[in-house]
Amino acid sequence: MKLGIVGGGQLAQMMVQAAISLGIDVAILASTSDSSAPRYVYSTTIAKEFDKEHLQHFVDSCDFVTFDHEVIDADILRSIDGYKEKIFPTPDTLELSSRKAKCRRLMAEIGLPTPKFEIATNFDELRTSISNIGLPVIVKSSFGGYDGRGVFEVKDANDLASLKGTLPEIFEVVIEEFIEIEKELSIIVVRDKDANVRSYPLLETLQQRQMCSEVYYPVHVSEQIEAKSREIAEAAANAVASVGVLAVELFLTKSGDVIINELAPRPHNSGHLTIEAMATSQFENHIRAVCSLPIGSVEPLFAAATMVNLVGIADNLDQDEGRRRAIGYEDVHLHLYGKENRDGRKIGHITVTGKDQGATLETSRMARDAFLGTTS
């Protein structure tokens, strides 16, 4: 069996690891050879643009095709011969879950809780929406943002003026109320082509500079909140007819409500700890569902697990030395993405599993600091 992955970053790299054990060959279609996964795969096609011709050729050469990112035109995917049999998540799922405006509308339509929001496609509408919702607001580009790029907090007229300078000529943004967040939560849902659904245990994420920095299992919330989160996440997966993994980012608000932040139709940073901490990793389950194979158990294997991202620093970083120092700590599972160090760039992560959450967190932070040569 041959699986094609559009995109060659760390998510593709970790899918490749899972594919190896399943005996599935992987081909990559990437815009640059200088990314994480191409070093490890059967074949890589480099295409500056993912146009119809490149995609059709790629799809023809694979049994199934999936993605490691969602910055791809759903209309082009729908123009590919054989897309209905081969491409998962489907172009519809991709569009409904990753275009923030479409996603917000759909979630609201089916009655799932979202922040109060409006959608704007020009600056006058944006101004009106901001006054309807009331400052402070969060403004998000509908398409193409990640790791907080494309997310702007607008507290006052100055923020609004600087936002005007950064928005492209043609845009679509979601304007939403600023939520007082108690915890950021995530549920990874895997859904197969027969609509069987399994959702991993609830996870908590910590964001720094609007980017995920740490993930914790278990989450210390009531059973009701856990059940509510799961109900929302599975309903969202069914609503977008997800095939493969769908990450559902949730906010637990200070007033105790669970609301949807966003969906990502692919393995997700919050789910990296599933590699060591759960019976089947999110990467393996994604591949299984995409390749029409039975999906696997999502049960936890440990009482506690922590994941910390390795985020590049402004100073020089010797990753060979960092590797030696980080894995000197017992129980550390290191994942490096083969990326050059750059300030603010995710270059790897560390997972620690164990019996005690405090201890796993302490070890993972020490190993991170040792890798980066920093102190926290």
Ligand SMILES: Nc1ncnc2c1ncn2[C@@H]1O[C@H](COP(=O)(O)OP(=O)(O)OP(=O)(O)O)[C@@H](O)[C@H]1O
């Ligand atoms: N309505 C809101 N109120 C308060 N904080 C918010 C709101 N929306 C987003 N945030 C903060 O900004 C972060 C990034 O927002 P969001 O997840 O929508 O963007 P993203 O760039 O697509 O994220 P990702 O890093 O998951 O790709 C959230 O994790 C949260 O910390």
Ligand SMILES: [Mg+2]
């Ligand atoms: Mg997010």
